[in-house]
Amino acid sequence: MALEFEQHSFLKELGIERDNFGCFSGEWKGSGEEILSYNPATNKLIAKVRATSEExxxxxxxxxLDCRKLWSSLPMPERGEIVRQIGxxxxxxxxxxxxxxxxxMGKILAEGIGEVQEFIDICDFGVGLSRQLSGKCLPSERQDHVMFEMWHPLGIVGYITAFNFPCAVFGWNSAISLVCGNVQIWKPSETTPLVAIALTKIIAQILKRNGYPAEIASLVIGRGAIGEKLAKDVRVPLISFTGSTKTGRQVSKLVHERLGKTILELGGNNAVIVDKDCNLDMALRAVLFGAVGTAGQRCTSTRRLYLHRSIYSNFxxxxxxYYRQVAIGDPLDEKTLMGPLHTKMAVEMYQKGIEEAISQGGKVVYGGKVIRDNFVEPTIIEVTPQTKCVQAELFAPILYVMPFDTLQEAITFNNSVSQGLSSSLFSNHISHVFEWLGPCGSDCGIVNVNIGTSGAEIGGAFGGEKETGGGRESGSDAWKQYMRRVTATVNYGNxxxxxQGIQFGTS
Structure with a gap:
């Protein structure tokens, strides 16, 4: 079978070969099935990977397990120095x-570079954390006693990540977890194995250069069976999973059956509400990026658009x-704004989604066609808020547009779906802004004003509510999920x- 490998000289600079091993723990091996990496823009084979077997x-x-004690016993600033060098x-x-x-993956070059920048940024964040993570000294009710709250590493943390962010999501987990003192095992998407291999080689090189075992950061490339094995493994206290709600339910069940911990970043069915009193140009640009960026394959992609009836037609x-101006094509071409969908199956889902929307009374006002192979048109469909298709997350550049009359009505529409990741309101009405941000406003984990649903900063905790899973990654105090809390009491008296003043024993 002919490979595209030779057409891309930068692959060798990243340590990628025509044939690669997909299991790493200090050294490379792989005795499982052969996994093929395809270029979604051409549907041609890039390279091959020998996957991880059960053995x-x-x-x-x-x-x-053999190196977790070494890593966890290092001073946290030393671990932070390693993360700094990774950055x-x-x-x-x-x-x-x-x-x-x-x-x-198929996203445009600017977004690919942006993903790497996210990893760099979270490394910087992790370095800062390594100098300031602290517990508490708590008042004791007993004479000559003091209570401490301390945080210790969990041991091994497992990551199961998705194709759409093959670098950044791993980075969110890895940079923070390494600083917290955990060793890691990463199971990436089997459709983006080369990114995982390249990143693992970079991290391994840094660890070895500093005299630490490279198996601190291990990699297991494989299909669902390897992910299931990781989820079931009692030796791995925490599983961080990013993917669909359907698969997330299965992972959650497997992990919680053994009383393990999870960070779940699942589906998003994100809405933008455009009030009549707002900067319409800002809203237009935000909706365009949110709905079309990454070909609609972000968990934070804008999928629902609620327009105040007074501006509906104009907007x-x-x-x-704006949609007519979107350049679709080779994602490595700097002029391109939208690349291909990741797989042929995604194209089929796109087509099926449009057919279902039309069968439910939806009206396509732009797009709706497959251009060629994995390239499709970004699509806008007019529906009503009660249309059934609005309830489902469709991982494609399809935007449902609906009118509203009052902000309370729009908030109800926003909250009416089972997912709860990201949401945005465009408004210059101060009371509307704080109603939206308040306890009876958006029920999502990410609630924005005058910015779109997509493009979260690493300084804030990332995640959502309801069927999005409830987990948090990246910034703020998300680090606590990678550690175990210890309440310690010291009696320094005689x-x-x-x-509670209990008396027990002989007088």
């Missing part, structure tokens, strides 16, 4: 990695004009008073 997985976990290495290879993400007309 490889056991070898990997054992090596991870610097990513800076040096940012363009190359951005090209690889575009090649293998929709201008939005269609008596043994009991809590």
């Amino acid at each position: 490889d997985y056991e070898w990997c976990v054992k090596r991870s 610097e290495a990513l800076r040096e290879k940012k363009l190359l990695l951005g090209k690889l993400i575009s090649l293998e 929709l007309e201008k939005l269609v004009g 008596a043994l008073p009991l809590a």
Whole structure:
């Protein structure tokens, strides 16, 4: 079978070969099935990967267990220094990695580079955390006693990540978890294995250069069976999973059956509400990026648009004009604004979604066609808020547009779906802004004003409510999920008073 490999010289600069091993724990191996990496823009084979077998997985976990004590016992600032160096290495290879993400995932080059920048930014954030993570000294009710609240590493943390952000989501987890003192096992999407291999080689090089075992950061590339094995493994206290709500339910069940911990970043069915009193130009640009960026394959992509009835026709007309200007094509071409959908199956879902919307009374006002292969038109469909298709997350560039009359009505529409990730209100009405942000406003984990649903900063905790899973990654105090809390009490006196003043024993 002919490979595209030779057409892309930057692959060798990232350590990618025509044939690769997909299991790493200090050294590379792989005795499982052959996994093929395709370029979604051409549907041509890029390279091959020998996946992780069950035996490889056991070898990997054992090596991870062997080095967890070493890593967890290091002073946190020393671990932070390693993360700093990882960030610097990513800076040096940012363009190359951005090209690889575009090649293998299909997002445009600017977004591929942006993904690497996210990893760099969270490394910077993690370095700062390594100098300031602290517990508490709590007042004790007993004489000559003091209570401490301390945080310790969990041990091994497992990551199961999705195709649409093959670099950034791993980075959100890895940079923080490594600083917290955990070793890691990463199971990436089997459709973006080359990005995972390139990132793992960069991290391994940094660890080895500093005299630490590279198996601190292990990799297991494989299909669902390997992910299931990781989810079931009692030796892995925490599983961070990013993907669909359907698969997330299965992962949650497997992990919680063994009383493990999870961070779940699942489906998003995100809405933008455009009030009559707002900067319409800002809203238009935000909706365009939110709905069309990454070909609608972000968990934060804008899928529902609620327009105040008084501006509905004007806004929709201008939005269609913006859509007509979207350049669709090779994601490595800097002029391109929308690349291909990731797989042929995604194209089929796109077509099926449009057919279902039309069968339910929806009206396509722009797009709706497959251009060629994995390339499709970004699509706008007019529906009513009660239309059934609005309730489902469709991972494609399809935007449902609906009118509203009052803000309370729009908030009800926003909250009417089972997902709860990201949401945005465009308004210059101060009371509307704070109603939206208040306890009876948006029920999502990310609630924005005058910015779109997509493009979260790493400084804030990222995640959502309801069927989005409730987990939090990246910034703020999301680090607490990668550690275990210990409440410790020290008696430095000569008596043994009991809590609550209880008297027990002989006089």
